[in-house]
Amino acid sequence: MNLTLKIWRQEDAKSPGKIVDYQVKGIEGDMSFLEMLDVLNEQLITKGDEPVVFDHDCREGICGACSLQINGEPHGPDRLVTTCQLHMRKFNDGDTIYIEPFRAKAFPVVKDLMVDRSSFDRIQQAGGYVSVNTSGNTIDANAIPINKDDADASFEAATCIGCGACVAACKNASAMLFTSAKVSQFALLPQGQVEATDRVLAMVNQMDEEGFGNCTNTGACEIECPKGISLENIARMNREYLKASMKG
Amino acid sequence: MGGLIKSSIARKVAMALSGLFLVFFLLQHFTINFTSLFSADIFNELSHFMGTNPLVQFALQPVLIFGVVFHFVMGFVLEIKNRNARAVKYASYNGGANSSWMSRNMVYSGLVILAFLGLHFYDFWVPEIVHKYIEFAPEDPTRYYPELLHKFESPVRTGLYILSFVFLALHLWHGFASSFQSVGFNNKYSVAATKFAKVFAIGVPLGFVIVAIVLHLTH
Numbered sequence A: 001m002n003l004t005l006k007i008w009r010q011e012d013a014k015s016p017g018k019i020v021d022y023q024v025k026g027i028e029g030d031m032s033f034l035e036m037l038d039v040l041n042e043q044l045i046t047k048g049d050e051p052v053v054f055d056h057d058c059r060e061g062i063c064g065a066c067s068l069q070i071n072g073e074p075h076g077p078d079r080l081v082t083t084c085q086l087h088m089r090k091f092n093d094g095d096t097i098y099i100e101p102f103r104a105k106a107f108p109v110v111k112d113l114m115v116d117r118s119s120f121d122r123i124q125q126a127g128g129y130v131s132v133n134t135s136g137n138t139i140d141a142n143a144i145p146i147n148k149d150d151a152d153a154s155f156e157a158a159t160c161i162g163c164g165a166c167v168a169a170c171k172n173a174s175a176m177l178f179t180s181a182k183v184s185q186f187a188l189l190p191q192g193q194v195e196a197t198d199r200v201l202a203m204v205n206q207m208d209e210e211g212f213g214n215c216t217n218t219g220a221c222e223i224e225c226p227k228g229i230s231l232e233n234i235a236r237m238n239r240e241y242l243k244a245s246m247k248g
Numbered sequence B: 001m002g003g004l005i006k007s008s009i010a011r012k013v014a015m016a017l018s019g020l021f022l023v024f025f026l027l028q029h030f031t032i033n034f035t036s037l038f039s040a041d042i043f044n045e046l047s048h049f050m051g052t053n054p055l056v057q058f059a060l061q062p063v064l065i066f067g068v069v070f071h072f073v074m075g076f077v078l079e080i081k082n083r084n085a086r087a088v089k090y091a092s093y094n095g096g097a098n099s100s101w102m103s104r105n106m107v108y109s110g111l112v113i114l115a116f117l118g119l120h121f122y123d124f125w126v127p128e129i130v131h132k133y134i135e136f137a138p139e140d141p142t143r144y145y146p147e148l149l150h151k152f153e154s155p156v157r158t159g160l161y162i163l164s165f166v167f168l169a170l171h172l173w174h175g176f177a178s179s180f181q182s183v184g185f186n187n188k189y190s191v192a193a194t195k196f197a198k199v200f201a202i203g204v205p206l207g208f209v210i211v212a213i214v215l216h217l218t219h
Helices: A033-046 A118-127 A148-158 A165-169 A176-187 A196-209 A220-224 A232-247 B002-006 B008-035 B040-052 B054-084 B106-134 B144-151 B155-182 B190-218
Strands: A003-009 A018-024 A096-100 A109-111
Touching (some): A118 A176, A165 A220, A176 A232, A196 A232, B040 B144, B144 B190, B155 B190
Parallel strands (some): A003 A096
16 A cells, blocks of 8 residues: 655754655555654665664563554554554555654653653652562562452553553643553552552652653553553552552 | 642642542532522521521632642643643544544533633622622522522523533533543443443532523523
């Protein structure tokens, strides 16, 4: 299929960007979206033009590196997939496709479609861990009985790959789904209780300091999340935060 | 506790609680208005009680005004903060693919409701304050129903009220159910609570519309 691509090009974080039109030909339906961009970049390099910069790594939906706002939706029109898992058969010959970076003040553009998502790392570093003594006396985690429902909910929260689609989809550029998943995966387990109060306060505080917007419960994040992280996590984080605020 | 005031979650909970308070007030207001459809005497009696009871006038009324002002001011503060969180807008943004129009446009439905409140205060609240606390006019417990009927004589005013109630329904459709999530209520009862909120969001504004139409047609 032949496509018209409208791609955001930006030299660096300080330069103004703009949408630039490109034509790509001979795209197969079985190609992934990133492979389609590879074809475009080969064309650009052959012509001596600057290739389009975009994030990618594992290309199998695990790492959370690939991003891209495609036709107004993070990771494109398909559900429960990352951009690397999005196939070109979802598009039609002659389509025009808008490709933009995930936009948020807390995700500054590095170049073209690549954004700096280290704000997520700082939220995680603020409290997204449990302190476990590993100096030769480690207790097997399976030795602690855990309710099956809690274990399952914790696991589901832990499947968040931190891609940033929740922020990109949210009209307010809120990071509450990401932060709540990272809070929930520990809040549901006995190992997470020791640092529960400090964790939620520190992570929410860091999230606010990074400049993300406020959640208004539109639910866009849950719909666009490639891992199906539930809004229940945000409600749980709200409860954990209020409880911790009263204590702390 | 200090950080609580500044945090995004605290602001969200404050919006939800003030919204729930206003929802409760709305139900009370609707109940009194609805009595006007079948008994002018009951409407007069209830209005007289609300208009003269010191607890309602000097305790609940200031709390209500604070609740309304707080909800609007906080709503606009959050809207500005949220807009600043994405300095460069998307060239292509398909919000309809993942969220409802109501949830994305609360500020606009809120603005219409704010404009309506201006008209509503001009129609009822300001004359009440002038009548009772400026002119010190003698209280007539039977004056409320004729005054209400008079206000809905104009088809334009009745139309404006109906239009406002439509926007109130749109605002409540997202806001009421959303407030449960904001205060951390998301469990096995959430589906039933959301259904109740949706029925309320349609039912109460629709009831106000019926009251407005019936009063207009009574002339």
